[in-house]
Amino acid sequence: MTTVVYVPRDAAARSLGADGVARAIAAEAARLGIDVRVVRNGSRGMLWMEPLVEVETEAGRVAYGPVARADVASLFAAGFLNGGEHPLRQGLTAQLPWLAGQDRLVFSRVGVIDPLSLADWRAHGGGAGLVAALGMSPAAIVDAVTQSGLRGRGGAGFPTGIKWKTVLDTPAAQKYIVCNADEGDSGTYSDRMLMEGDPYTLLEGMVIAGLAVGATKGYIYLRSEYPDCERVLLAALENARAGGLLGASVYGSGSAFDIVLRRGAGAYVCGEETALLESLEGKRGEVRFRPPVPAQVGLFGMPTALNNVVTLGSIPAILAEGPAAYQARGVGRSRGTLPFQLAGNIRHGGLVEVPFGVSLKTLIYEYGGGTASGRPLRAVQVGGPLGAFLPADALDIPLDYEAFVDRGAIVGHGGVVVFDDTVDMAKMARYAMEFCAVESCGKCTPCRIGSTRGVEVIDRILQGERRPQQVALLRDLCDTMTSASLCALGGMTAWPVLSALEHFPEDFGLGRPDHRTARSEGGT
């Protein structure tokens, strides 16, 4: 009998030597004359436990991790192919506390299936959303997405159904679906994990989007920093065409849809939707003026539904299970689930898909186990380089788009970067300005010039040169960038800068005023 052993081929697992482990398992099995099939699955998201090897047993899948090449012989000796005891044995995968508490809707198949096997994908419910959509009118699909309450997962949180309705209602000879896979925010990797671990679900979401708005062609704009992901997607696209998921007649329906994969070229700003479109058109990735929005005038001047990977990846589940099931999850106006990503100085970093409403504290301490260094947590940045820094006493905040905005922060793409007490927050504020200067597309002055002036002003503050005046200047500069920049890069760089200044003034050489008291005294 063949025993199936899973060794992730996710880039994070490979970054810790998963390829060597997979080869060693195959070699040891051959040496012992045991029939083993090694499947390279996606990652379960317990990234600190990678490479996490799983064995298919009668009781279910048993997990061992983190496995190094040197452990392989002892695993065989311990009878791991039958779920045998070993110091690295973690137990039945399904019962691991990290996974048991999650609500995996978008990531339901990631880590479970062979990412490139269409048969495996179908056997685990893949394609059910598309089958449902093929029996619906375009307007009915758009309605279902609207009712689900799904909002753009790239960071802006715009209601997906409303965007799609605009594209549907804009007549044109050609419309496009564009998938934004330019996941550039530090602390985020959910797009990458979904594309590497369950690529057909993204393709399915794009096909459904095409049916909904009347588009026959899609593009995936993938960042160049993800070469592993590019290889998986290229193979997936080929298989999807051969398997009828893409092509002149999707699933024999008579509706055509095909997808082109495009590689970015290392520009953060191309994650901004209009810069992305310019880049797809073969130009410099400069931000466009809005209006018109891409839903009306998008790629090559045509109506374009431009959505993030996780947004499109959420669509199949919404269609398969109905919008009500999705809408029932979450809080307030943040419906459904979000795959949160724990990063930075965190003991147990990885991906946690749960409904909105979970607190930052739960994610960081219950899932993440606190800091990796064991030192006290000092700051957390949620939502990438344009997200605000939150101090350690603000972690009760629920993950909900509106609750974050009320606190001057953003949920963004769901990346949570933890810093311990060795962090220099003035340096982080300076870095935010420096990053903006490096990545600015240069089209608007507040971002192009303001970011460089911002670095200079922070340097003067740190040198103690007329500090109060320089702080006033920095606030004024941030105000200009926020109010007058064309896009979120210049428009939101002030968030990390000012939140660092607000919560950690001592790092800027300023006294720590009790700002709560000061505010209530001055308030009216």
Add this chain to the structure above:
Amino acid sequence: MPAHPPASSPAADRSAEVDAVVQRAIATHAAEPGGLLPLLHAIQDALGWLPPDALPKVASALNLSRAEVHGVISFYHDFRTSPPGRRVVKICRAESCQAMGSDALVKHACSTLGMELGTTRPDGAFTLEPVYCLGNCALSPSIMVDGALHGWVTRQRFDALMDEVPEVE
């Protein structure tokens, strides 16, 4: 008189290679809508960089001005206008990696390799570049060496990775 034709010069070989790569990239991508980026990627994937003599051919094939092509090349961090080192090392400088000491790793890399960040060493052995997020943020700090991702990179691990292929004299 030698019976065989004289060996062509290295410069002529190189120019012929560039020409063949460029013609192939143009044939594959010129008709594609918005095909300039895939075309430039195809050339750089094959040659490691974008030689200046390729530009006029690309511009003319896409009916663009040379300035437009130059504008695109100079906009994107990935496109190289000089040859890279034999090994390309990218160190992530983004927030998550900073939280795990990437600044110290950058300093270590610069001092052990004897070069500045963002340069190619004069002997052509290494190119050392900053990168802003490799999507491996649960395992920070991360680096990419010749396209291969590595997580939890300590100084020792960095040194071991650099030693994997001995430097060519």
